[in-house]
Amino acid sequence: MRTHRYSDPLASGAGRRKEIPTVTAEPGLVVEDPASGFCGAVISVGKDGAVLEDGKGRRRIFPLKPAGFLIDGKPVTMVRPAAPKVGPVRSASGSVRVEGLRARTARGSRIWVEGIHDAALVEQVWGHDLRVEGVVVEPLHGIDDLAGAVAEFGPGPDRRLGVLVDHLVAGTKETRTAASVAGPHVLVTGHPYVDVWQAVRPSVVRIPRWPEIPMGTDWKTGVCEALGWGEPADGARRVLGAVRGFRDLETPLITAVEQLIDFVTGAP
Numbered sequence: 001m002r003t004h005r006y007s008d009p010l011a012s013g014a015g016r017r018k019e020i021p022t023v024t025a026e027p028g029l030v031v032e033d034p035a036s037g038f039c040g041a042v043i044s045v046g047k048d049g050a051v052l053e054d055g056k057g058r059r060r061i062f063p064l065k066p067a068g069f070l071i072d073g074k075p076v077t078m079v080r081p082a083a084p085k086v087g088p089v090r091s092a093s094g095s096v097r098v099e100g101l102r103a104r105t106a107r108g109s110r111i112w113v114e115g116i117h118d119a120a121l122v123e124q125v126w127g128h129d130l131r132v133e134g135v136v137v138e139p140l141h142g143i144d145d146l147a148g149a150v151a152e153f154g155p156g157p158d159r160r161l162g163v164l165v166d167h168l169v170a171g172t173k174e175t176r177t178a179a180s181v182a183g184p185h186v187l188v189t190g191h192p193y194v195d196v197w198q199a200v201r202p203s204v205v206r207i208p209r210w211p212e213i214p215m216g217t218d219w220k221t222g223v224c225e226a227l228g229w230g231e232p233a234d235g236a237r238r239v240l241g242a243v244r245g246f247r248d249l250e251t252p253l254i255t256a257v258e259q260l261i262d263f264v265t266g267a268p
Helices: 116-133 146-153 173-181 219-227 232-242 251-264
Strands: 022-024 030-032 039-046 049-053 059-062 069-071 074-079 110-113 136-139 161-165 186-190
Touching: 039 059, 110 116, 110 251, 116 136, 116 232, 116 251, 146 161, 146 173, 161 173, 161 251, 173 186, 186 251, 219 232
Parallel strands: 022 074, 110 136, 110 161, 161 186
Antiparallel strands: 030 039, 030 069, 039 049, 049 059, 069 074
8 A cells, every 4th residue: 555645835834925014104114115116205194095205205195005015125014103092181280181271260269378488389289270270379478477367368168268387296386376277267287397398209309318407497598508509599499490290299298288279179
């Protein structure tokens, strides 16, 4: 009995379909249309296909189809670039940015902060949110006469007042002052830091930690001397210039400001 041996064309590679590579139609990619011989760089990709421009500035549109182009004489399948992922644009505070914003007319409610540096920092991170809500932030230049200022303001249901206080920790004069003015239309909250600069994460201003400043020494002045930052005005430019968003701040300050914005806007 004879045994017939048959060769397997697939085993030897014969008859195997050659895979055509896929390339993305990125601007500047040089391809050739094999049917017409037109060779040019991709200018754009529209609904009708790819726009190619040759060395003489002539442009033609070619449909995107399998193995429809040549690169270095070899066939390729050119495909559209992937659509960019579209998502909400975030503000510095992490909220969804409102595009084309026109600032809302200011509410009767206000947020007070202790000084101009506090106001600048709040504006830098929450400015977009505040304009959306029509909330004005005003510096107090200290809280020694907070009770008198609150009485003069005259808080009410449509005229709420939020106050951001530095060094709001148990047993301090700041805590006692806050308690003396608190009410249904007044919310006083704050952070535990001696100064609002200290609520900026040290790594953001490229220091390992904020220096300890002796009692009786102006904190900003002492910090600038310890770090070689010059005058407090120089330090302020350095600190405020380094902050880009809420992630650059310590959590207690973020929480305090968010509470105040919710309170003065009537949010639950």
